Amino acid sequence: xxxxxxxxxxxxxxxxxxxxxxxxxxxxxxxxxxxxxxxxxxxxxxxxxxxxxxxxxxxxxxxxxxxxxxxxxxxxxxxxxxxxxxxxxxxxxxxxxxxxxxxxxxxxxxxxxxxxxxxxxxxxxxxxxxxxxxxxxxxxxxxxxxxxxxxxxxxxxxxxxxxxxxxxxxxxxxxxxxxxxxxxxxxxxxxxxxxxxxxxxxxxxxxxxxxxxxxxxxxxxxxxxxxxxxxxxxxx
Numbered sequence: 083x084x085x086x087x088x089x090x091x092x093x094x095x096x097x098x099x100x101x102x103x104x105x106x107x108x109x110x111x112x113x114x115x116x117x118x119x120x121x122x123x124x125x126x127x128x129x130x131x132x133x134x135x136x137x138x139x140x141x142x143x144x145x146x147x148x149x150x151x152x153x154x155x156x157x158x159x160x161x162x163x164x165x166x167x168x169x170x171x172x173x174x175x176x177x178x179x180x181x182x183x184x185x186x187x188x189x190x191x192x193x194x195x196x197x198x199x200x201x202x203x204x205x206x207x208x209x210x211x212x213x214x215x216x217x218x219x220x221x222x223x224x225x226x227x228x229x230x231x232x233x234x235x236x237x238x239x240x241x242x243x244x245x246x247x248x249x250x251x252x253x254x255x256x257x258x259x260x261x262x263x264x265x266x267x268x269x270x271x272x273x274x275x276x277x278x279x280x281x282x283x284x285x286x287x288x289x290x291x292x293x294x295x296x297x298x299x300x301x302x303x304x305x306x307x308x309x310x311x312x313x314x315x316x317x318x
Contacts, residue, residue, distance in 0.1 A: 122308035245285030267301035
């Protein structure tokens with residue numbers, strides 16, 4: 083959970099983030115409005131989330147299925163993504179609750195999303211998660227396997243691959259993440275050039291509170307911010 087954030091604290095944080103995003107986008111020859119600012123709302127209470135939405139947050143992302151479901155009836159309408167590790171047996175619980183699943187890290191998960199989407203009579207947009215740092219502790223496809231796995235995923239019914247997402251390794255110096263963001267953007271562009279059926283490289287989701295400016299400079303068009311907006315989480 084986290085300490086209750088005051089309206090004034092959120093306003094200050096949000097304005098600071100928008101200014102940083104504007105400068106980062108301008109510096110890289112882009113427009114801030116072309117970059118989706120997604121609020122990562124893990125441990126953030128529904129009242130605070132709704133306040134953030136009222137102030138202009140259009141996209142939110144939840145990491146945990148249980149928390150997403152517990153807030154479902156309390157959150158005002160907003161673009162909602164699932165951004166955490168998703169177990170196959172939980173797919174059925176969120177298939178009609180989100181518009182995009184960012185963290186598809188295996189063909190098994192993609193197949194289950196397809197199965198549940200067919201059952202629900204809907205199409206589900208997804209991103210493939212890439213383990214860009216090759217870390218054993220993280221989920222995701224290895225970079226050299228992404229294209230082949232994307233081709234297989236794109237064959238599944240009721241799924242649309244909309245892009246890629248990644249969480250780079252934790253580095254003491256955030257500038258060290260630049261190489262990972264650069265590699266992700268190159269992979270993103272290379273796959274886009276292949277024009278694979280039932281896929282469209284529209285979204286490159288990378289960059290969080292500590293490194294989103296670097297991610298933006300390397301081509302991210304969706305950033306996932308939690309701490310920068312809501313402050314540090316306090317876990318019990």
